[in-house]
Amino acid sequence: MKNNVKKLSDYIDRLNWEKAPGAAECGELENLYAAVRRVKSLKPPVMPGADFPDKVVQSLARGIKRAKSRKRLLKSAAAAAAVLAVALLVYFAALKDTNIVSAMERAYGRVSAYHGTLEVVFTSGAGERQVQSVLDVWADKQGRYAIGVLEGAYQGLMTVSDGEKVWQSPPGEGALMPVFSETHEFIFELGGEIEALKAAQSARVAGEETVAGRPAYVLEVTPQGGLPYKLWVDKETKIPLQKEGAMHNAIQYTTRYIEITFAESIPDELIQVEGKNFREADIGEEESPAPAGESPDEAFEPQVRVEVDMQAEQAQQIAADSGSSPWRLDPVFTAQVFVSLQISPEGITGEYPVDYEDFTIARTDGRRMKVQVSSDKTEIKAVYLERLVRQDETGIWTVVGYDISR
Numbered sequence: 209m210k211n212n213v214k215k216l217s218d219y220i221d222r223l224n225w226e227k228a229p230g231a232a233e234c235g236e237l238e239n240l241y242a243a244v245r246r247v248k249s250l251k252p253p254v255m256p257g258a259d260f261p262d263k264v265v266q267s268l269a270r271g272i273k274r275a276k277s278r279k280r281l282l283k284s285a286a287a288a289a290a291v292l293a294v295a296l297l298v299y300f301a302a303l304k305d306t307n308i309v310s311a312m313e314r315a316y317g318r319v320s321a322y323h324g325t326l327e328v329v330f331t332s333g334a335g336e337r338q339v340q341s342v343l344d345v346w347a348d349k350q351g352r353y354a355i356g357v358l359e360g361a362y363q364g365l366m367t368v369s370d371g372e373k374v375w376q377s378p379p380g381e382g383a384l385m386p387v388f389s390e391t392h393e394f395i396f397e398l399g400g401e402i403e404a405l406k407a408a409q410s411a412r413v414a415g416e417e418t419v420a421g422r423p424a425y426v427l428e429v430t431p432q433g434g435l436p437y438k439l440w441v442d443k444e445t446k447i448p449l450q451k452e453g454a455m456h457n458a459i460q461y462t463t464r465y466i467e468i469t470f471a472e473s474i475p476d477e478l479i480q481v482e483g484k485n486f487r488e489a490d491i492g493e494e495e496s497p498a499p500a501g502e503s504p505d506e507a508f509e510p511q512v513r514v515e516v517d518m519q520a521e522q523a524q525q526i527a528a529d530s531g532s533s534p535w536r537l538d539p540v541f542t543a544q545v546f547v548s549l550q551i552s553p554e555g556i557t558g559e560y561p562v563d564y565e566d567f568t569i570a571r572t573d574g575r576r577m578k579v580q581v582s583s584d585k586t587e588i589k590a591v592y593l594e595r596l597v598r599q600d601e602t603g604i605w606t607v608v609g610y611d612i613s614r
Contacts, residue, residue, distance in 0.1 A: 308425060308441065309411060312402050315446035319398070321348035324468035325358070326396055331460040340461075346474045349399060354478035368481055375486040396463040401448045405439065407432060414438070419449045420466045435526055440464070459533060508576045510592040510609025518596065521606050525597040528604050536604035540567045543579040543591040546607045551586055561585055575599050587612045 215233070232238035326343040341360030347353040351371035357363050366377040405411055405427070414428045417440065424440040431437070440450035450464035527533050535541040544567055548560045566583040570590065579591045590611040595603035 308413065308427070308446070309402075309405055311446045312441060312448070313406065316398060316402050319349070319447075319470055321346070321471045321473050322398065322468060323471055324465040327464050327466050328360075329462040329464070331455070331462065333455065333459070345465075346478055347397060348474050352474055352479060353397075354474060366486075368479055368486065370479060373488060375481045375488050377484065377486050396448075396451055396465070398448055401439065401451065404431065405429060411439075416443070419464060420468075422449065424449055453527070459527075461534065507571055508573075508578060508592055508594075510590070511611045513609045514607050516596065516606055516608060521597055521604070525604050528602075533604075537602070539572075539577045539593050539605040540564065540569065540579055542593060542605045542607065543567050543581070546591060546610075547581060547586055547588050550588060567591075577605065589613050 232240075323346050326345050328340045328343070329337055330340045331337045339359065341362065342358040344356040344358050345353065346355070351369065353367075353369050355367045357365045368375045368377075408429050408431045410430045411427050413425050415426045417424055417426055419440045419442075423443045425443060427439045427441060429437050429439055435454035437454055438452040439448055441447070442449050447468070449468070450462065452462045453460055524533060524536055528536050535545065541564070544560055544562060544564055547562050547567075549555075551561045562581070562583045562585050566581060568580045568582070570578040570580040572578070575595050577593045579593065581588050581590060588610050591607055592609040592611075593605040594608050596606045596608075597603055
């Protein structure tokens, strides 16, 4: 019977995931499969009470008592009833999870804009946790946002988007900071999270916890072609509060709203950039020409080639898609990490040995990039990167070579 319970549970999961469920191996399973298909065809589903499986068993037992071959049928039907009870529990649990996703979508449909404090936490494989940055986030459903870095390496940086263009206000006098992934395509936008959840291969309620002082459901999510992650959903508002990516290469990222409120719109003064110390942000996506007399390919030809493990890069792309390692979407930060590891191959503790400001984009064609290094702490003078796995704005950057001073 336990084997049938497992097969029936797998059958229900495949139905919920809209996959071909396969054929039954015996007549008893076929009858149960048919019962499940009939239950699933009911629209909208009527959620039973917690005692529903017990009532099914009791009803079957009463029918069995009226049968002539009582002892023989009792054993067979009781086993079938137990299997069906377990099946219905699994099925209605899946319906409950689906209802939560639907409730999240309906709740977000009533939101025009929101304002929150977003915390990004880094966890190492040794279990050490560190707050990487704290962001003040204003966002609406038209793709507009205003994000300020309250704490972290980019403290004071302000990023604003009108839904099409992005502007930044540098944290101090001087050059504009390049776009950083946390503040350009920020990694916990509510609408995006709900859409990703709807498209996931599976999502189930794994428990309940408190986040930012609010009771929340904990969802375990398996995305299509990505690493599993957890999502905490406010029980009252049905809005996502926290996301925890999978531990990958001894790195794990958790993003959470420690405060969040809802509004009719983003204050106009936050989106207004005219007359303020803002410049349009550019991470070099538009092609920049090679120097005179140099072919486009020569412009991206390094002195020293770096061997690339494509399987590892594909895994890193999956991690970035799941919210982990967002720095791999920033070519300058990727170059900074590479150079720093050449100086400290055993690992980086505390501040990076070469400052972010010492790296500047020299040229790019959108798929390839050359980043200039201006520091006397390293012999590396340029880093070459490419988008090897995916050649659009969601693709990670990979170091493929570098130049050294002669």
